[in-house]
Amino acid sequence: MKIFVSTDLPDSPENVWAYLRDITSHTDWMHDALSIDITSTSKEGIGTTFDCLTGVGPLRTLDKMEITGWAPNRMMGVRHEGLVTGEGVFTLSPIATGTRFAWVEELKLPAVFGGPIGEIFAKPILGMIWRRNLSGLRAQIAKRQQD
Numbered sequence: 001m002k003i004f005v006s007t008d009l010p011d012s013p014e015n016v017w018a019y020l021r022d023i024t025s026h027t028d029w030m031h032d033a034l035s036i037d038i039t040s041t042s043k044e045g046i047g048t049t050f051d052c053l054t055g056v057g058p059l060r061t062l063d064k065m066e067i068t069g070w071a072p073n074r075m076m077g078v079r080h081e082g083l084v085t086g087e088g089v090f091t092l093s094p095i096a097t098g099t100r101f102a103w104v105e106e107l108k109l110p111a112v113f114g115g116p117i118g119e120i121f122a123k124p125i126l127g128m129i130w131r132r133n134l135s136g137l138r139a140q141i142a143k144r145q146q147d
Contacts, residue, residue: 001109001119003127006102007134009141013092013099017073019144020090023050029136032056032129039064046070054084056122056129059113083110101137103130 027033033052040049048067061083069077077089086107093100109118
């Protein structure tokens with residue numbers, strides 16, 4: 001299942017990246033990311049690995065992730081391993097009012113979550129959660145501007 005969401009943020013790609021590069025800060029704005037624990041010696045860049053406890057309603061899964069793409073101020077890519085598999089990418093593009101943040105994920109649900117049939121039901125729910133996450137990201141970026 002492929003999910004795409006985007007939003008415009010009121011700050012430069014450099015300032016947005018300064019916040020996003022800290023992977024552990026993603027729990028501040030990703031409502032479905034309950035905790036993030038770095039499992040590699042590196043804390044950023046390609047090859048960084050981490051465990052993300054993810055929750056959607058009563059469902060919980062430990063998502064093992066690895067950073068697969070890293071272009072400062074422009075892009076961060078991840079690979080999902082564990083029960084849910086797939087790849088995702090954040091991209092940052094400069095716009096007149098700040099930054100366009102785009103997020104695309106290509107995920108596969110395991111049989112325990114309904115496999116391809118479960119994806120039909122999960123896609124709109126995850127899209128809604130991730131749009132809410134983008135509101136959280138906007139709030140965090142605005143808060144950083146005030147500090």
